[in-house]
Amino acid sequence: xxTQTAExxxxxxxxxxxxxxxxxxxxxxxxxxxxxxxAIFFLILAFGAPIFTAIFHVNNTNVYPNxxxxxxxPIGPWGGVSWKHPFGLEPGVGRDLFGLLVYGSRIxxxxxxxxxxxxxxVGLFLGISAGLIGxxxxxxxxxxxxFLLAFPTIFMFVALSVPLTLRVEATGIAHxxxxxxxxxxxxxxxxxxxxxxxxxxxxxLSIREKEFILAARVAGASNIRIIFKEILPNLWPLAIIYLxxxxxxxxxxEAVFSFLGVGVQAPGSTWGLVLNDASNFWQRDPAYLGIPAxxxxxxVLTLNLFGDGLRDALDSKSDR
Amino acid sequence: xxxxxxxxxxxxILLLFLLTIVVYLIFGILPVDPARISCGIHCNPIAVAGNRxxxxxxxxxxxxxxxxxxxxxxGRTYGDGAARFTCGAPSLGxxxxxxxxxxxxxxxxxxxxxxxxxxxxxxxxxxxxxxGVIAARYRGSFIDRGVTAFVxxxxxxxxxxxxLLVYILAFFLHAIDPISQGxxxxxxxxxxxxxxxxxxxxxxxxxxxxxxxxxxxxxNVIETSSEDFIRTARAKGLSERRILxxxxxxxxxxxxxxxxxxxxxxxxxxxxxxxxxxxxxxLGEISLKAVLQDxxxxxxxxxTVVAGAFIIIFNLIVDxxxxxxxxxxxxx
Numbered sequence: 001x002x003t004q005t006a007e008x009x010x011x012x013x014x015x016x017x018x019x020x021x022x023x024x025x026x027x028x029x030x031x032x033x034x035x036x037x038x039a040i041f042f043l044i045l046a047f048g049a050p051i052f053t054a055i056f057h058v059n060n061t062n063v064y065p066n067x068x069x070x071x072x073x074p075i076g077p078w079g080g081v082s083w084k085h086p087f088g089l090e091p092g093v094g095r096d097l098f099g100l101l102v103y104g105s106r107i108x109x110x111x112x113x114x115x116x117x118x119x120x121x122v123g124l125f126l127g128i129s130a131g132l133i134g135x136x137x138x139x140x141x142x143x144x145x146x147f148l149l150a151f152p153t154i155f156m157f158v159a160l161s162v163p164l165t166l167r168v169e170a171t172g173i174a175h176x177x178x179x180x181x182x183x184x185x186x187x188x189x190x191x192x193x194x195x196x197x198x199x200x201x202x203x204x205l206s207i208r209e210k211e212f213i214l215a216a217r218v219a220g221a222s223n224i225r226i227i228f229k230e231i232l233p234n235l236w237p238l239a240i241i242y243l244x245x246x247x248x249x250x251x252x253x254e255a256v257f258s259f260l261g262v263g264v265q266a267p268g269s270t271w272g273l274v275l276n277d278a279s280n281f282w283q284r285d286p287a288y289l290g291i292p293a294x295x296x297x298x299x300v301l302t303l304n305l306f307g308d309g310l311r312d313a314l315d316s317k318s319d320r
Numbered sequence: 321x322x323x324x325x326x327x328x329x330x331x332x333i334l335l336l337f338l339l340t341i342v343v344y345l346i347f348g349i350l351p352v353d354p355a356r357i358s359c360g361i362h363c364n365p366i367a368v369a370g371n372r373x374x375x376x377x378x379x380x381x382x383x384x385x386x387x388x389x390x391x392x393x394x395g396r397t398y399g400d401g402a403a404r405f406t407c408g409a410p411s412l413g414x415x416x417x418x419x420x421x422x423x424x425x426x427x428x429x430x431x432x433x434x435x436x437x438x439x440x441x442x443x444x445x446x447x448x449x450x451x452g453v454i455a456a457r458y459r460g461s462f463i464d465r466g467v468t469a470f471v472x473x474x475x476x477x478x479x480x481x482x483x484l485l486v487y488i489l490a491f492f493l494h495a496i497d498p499i500s501q502g503x504x505x506x507x508x509x510x511x512x513x514x515x516x517x518x519x520x521x522x523x524x525x526x527x528x529x530x531x532x533x534x535x536x537x538x539x540n541v542i543e544t545s546s547e548d549f550i551r552t553a554r555a556k557g558l559s560e561r562r563i564l565x566x567x568x569x570x571x572x573x574x575x576x577x578x579x580x581x582x583x584x585x586x587x588x589x590x591x592x593x594x595x596x597x598x599x600x601x602x603l604g605e606i607s608l609k610a611v612l613q614d615x616x617x618x619x620x621x622x623x624t625v626v627a628g629a630f631i632i633i634f635n636l637i638v639d640x641x642x643x644x645x646x647x648x649x650x651x652x
């Protein structure tokens with residue numbers, strides 16, 4: 001390569017925006033790109049649930065008693081897997097497993113996405129407030145933070161879910177599983193913002209002292225403008241990293257709570273609920289456990305791998 | 321040092337005090353009535369009122385809390401006349417559906433939780449540090465890649481899915497007997513039975529922690545190996561083994577202490593998921609049962625306070641340990 005073209009390509013590299021650099025790095029990471037495609041596939045499957053289940057002429061409520069034997073077990077190998085029922089059937093009741101899982105993943109994804117976005121928004125808001133205003137406010141939020149971290153989250157969830165659901169139902173906002181989902185998101189957000197808040201606050205404290213903030217102040221920028229135009233753009237990578245890394249965690253959390261029996265209840269369906277039911281049948285119908293377990297593992301794993309890749313791409317310090 | 325310790329101790333005690341208030345308030349304002357729940361099927365308003373009085377629920381919430389708080393130190397007496405009964409200090413209330421003091425129920429459950437937490441802790445610390453050091457030592461080799469793959473998969477698998485799969489594996493190996501699972505076997509009188517009871521639960525619980533600690537150890541060891549004092553040690557002509565164990569690991573493992581203490585403290589309050597899957601009647605399992613079966617409020621308050629207390633206490637222990645290891649903390 002001649003020195004001239006080397007110089008040109010060097011300039012081309014230099015002239016890339018941070019966003020382009022991050023995107024380029026992400027694209028180079030094959031594992032996380034493949035993971036992203038798989039995760040997006042499941043996401044589309046979840047939110048297009050009525051369309052995809054219609055292809056197989058099934059849904060999440062119809063029962064197929066003819067496909068079950070007299071003892072309530074699905075007829076045929078692999079839990080009754082066939083063209084009519086691609087993932088087999090639920091023993092006992094006889095609903096289609098594909099329908100249950102696809103509709104169930106809609107709940108799991110919704111909970112995970114709403115929770116992640118909410119806690120990031122809460123963390124950003126409180127973190128910027130505490131970091132910029134400081135003083136008493138900073139102290140108070142900091143103390144609340146310490147205090148929340150002393151609470152055993154799963155315990156609080158298990159203990160509070162039932163009565164809080166009653167409370168939510170009493171207000172009339174939502175009922176049954178709707179109320180349970182509202183409670184789930186609420187408790188998860190309340191106990192998960194402190195970690196993110198601390199990172200945001202420390203970032204804001206260091207950004208606040210930078211020259212470009214001083215320059216903006218000298219130019220007469222208002223506080224609002226400084227927050228939105230100067231500080232927030234510097235926090236986006238952090239927010240995206242936390243969002244993508246926490247998403248699979250909340251997906252699993254939803255499944256865990258439903259699995260333990262304190263989340264969504266029958267006749268609703270989520271991965272956790274199906275797994276809970278399957279844990280009673282695994283000796284007679286292992287496929288009924290294996291298929292949902294495999295699905296949860298694949299989705300959580302791919303989301304995690306994608307999140308890791310995204311972090312490596314966005315975090316300039318992690319040049320590994 | 322003394323000043324730092326007093327300050328930390330004072331804030332921990334304040335936090336514990338606040339914990340009892342907040343837990344009690346949260347559960348107190350919830351729309352559940354233990355007196356009504358404990359009354360059973362043949363219930364009438366008089367029986368409910370009687371129950372309410374006996375449980376001490378007929379006084380304002382702040383006074384209920386005060387009685388609860390005093391009970392922790394002085395014990396508590398319920399009811400009057402012939403129906404009197406006492407829960408000795410430290411009393412955390414009285415569980416009506418079980419007909420026993422909450423402290424007694426917790427004392428029965430705690431050995432399971434403690435054994436589960438200690439066993440899993442030993443397992444994940446040994447495997448995590450071991451694998452992390454090996455991966456860092458042979459960085460870039462196929463061993464390192466294998467360990468990295470384990471870290472990625474292990475840390476992202478949901479605990480309850482891993483737990484279920486391990487449980488099934490144990491069942492196929494005929495290593496688990498669901499009937500004897502819930503019976504306490506003392507490690508002193510029957511070490512093998514104890515081991516058989518817990519080994520698979522330990523593995524299930526330790527797996528994801530092990531992955532996380534492997535990643536931490538590997539990262540810390542690699543980071544420390546580029547420090548000046550490692551170069552100095554190498555320049556002195558020390559052996560690689562000596563550099564790793566005497567110089568590198570000392571620095572690299574100190575930050576792990578924080579995580580280890582907090583994770584262990586969190587588990588002592590009860591590992592709900594693992595305990596439920598392996599049918600071990602520890603703190604997590606009894607509180608889940610209390611919620612699902614008859615919303616046994618006193619037991620739930622008791623287990624939540626105990627779990628929170630463990631987190632606070634281990635936070636304190638970690639801070640003290642860190643101040644001992646790192647003099648900079650004491651001054652700051």
